[in-house]
Amino acid sequence: MGEDLTLPVPETLNATYAVACAAPIADPGELARDHVARRVGPPLRDLVLGMLDSPMVTLDQRPAAGFPPLPAGLLAAYRATSGDLASIEAASHLLVVRAAYRPGWPPAHEWAARAIAGAVGAALSAPVIDVFTPQVLPLDRLERSLPDPGGRIRLVDWMLLPHTSGPRGFWFTTQGLARFGLPELQTENVPPSLVEPWGRLLNGLARRVLDLWLDALRAGEQPVTVDLPEVVSVGLHDVAAAQGADEPMRREVPVRLSRGDAETPVLAVRAADDGPDGLEALCAALFGAPSAHR
Structure with a gap:
């Protein structure tokens, strides 16, 4: 009978979000910076913009057919609306936001990737998909999930x-x-x-x-x-x-x-x-x- 459980610590953690776009974005980085600056309050805004200008964040835009298909059945099971599913099905392009960070606090990979995807989704009125779950994140729920000024989350x-x-x-x-x-x-x-x-x-x-x-x-x-x-x-x-x-x-x-x-x-x-x-x-x-x- 052991008293402790020994768990490995990953070197890096990754977060992945997708935005289903009706048309390609001319400059995804510029759009993301502009709308993060508008929509995200400090101090999270500074963290996100700093990561956006670093190798820790990548923005990968391709025709939707260039990615594995998103699991419509699971998205529906996790309460995606029929409108969201139709927008995802009709999307010509996906913008995939990936972020990497070390384990610990803050979970900057998740905060940055979710905030960037949310800002772009809000700018385009496009569905945002949390690929980890997977589930569609409505904008109000996504923004509510981000840390408050004290860094607290639910x-x-x-x-x-x-x-x-x-x-x-x-x-x-x-x-x-x-x-x-x-x-x-x-x-x-x-x-x-x-x-x-x-x-x-x-x-x-x-x-x-x-x-x-x-x-x-x-x-x-x-x-x-x-x-x-x-x-x-x-x-x-x-x-x-x-x-x-x-x-x-x-x-x-x-x-x-x-x-x-x-x-x-x-x-x-x-x-x-x-x-x-x-x-x-x-x-x-x-x-x-x-x-x-x-």
Whole structure:
């Protein structure tokens, strides 16, 4: 029984966004600089413009047929509108915005690429696709997801929590922690009655694990590996923080993390005591009786 999980730290993280254009852009760089300067407030604006003029950001415009087709089915599953799907299907060109940065805080690769793609999409009234997810990002939601002047974000704006049903319950796997260099979190066989509270708990756990990860990366020069505790406490304040809110109550519960296999870079999540009613007991201890799971 180990007390720590040793996770590799990637040398570089990459973000990719696409803008579906009805016609080619004469000068994508000039358009991006102009509209980032207009639409993005400081201090994020300075970071984005600095990266835009560096090798860390690339703008790749080609005829749409020059890229692999965007997955219309997945985009629709993640709530793309029929209008967005039609615009993507009709797009003559795609502008792909890529950014690279080291792991740690701030996640400048994601902030810069999303802000640039959003500014260009707003200028052209064109759909912006987050290729990582993949999903279409409506402009209001995209702009709301960017950091405030204090550098704060809501983790739920950068992470999805899809779940699928199986013969013994639901499978949950986060989709977003990899943006920061972490494995995703996964839980199997969640009872149908726990779908909502377990989703909230996983959001909070993702926030807690991300905080531990970033604390380790702040400690000095970028390490090759980071040790995270095998047993992690997640509290109501973590659940609130994932939503960008505060929670004064410090109620917490422990969960146990374990590594997936080499081909599946996930951290499996289960109750620390791993009893037969572990998930139900955790949700009840954190959120109260089942009737309170709203």
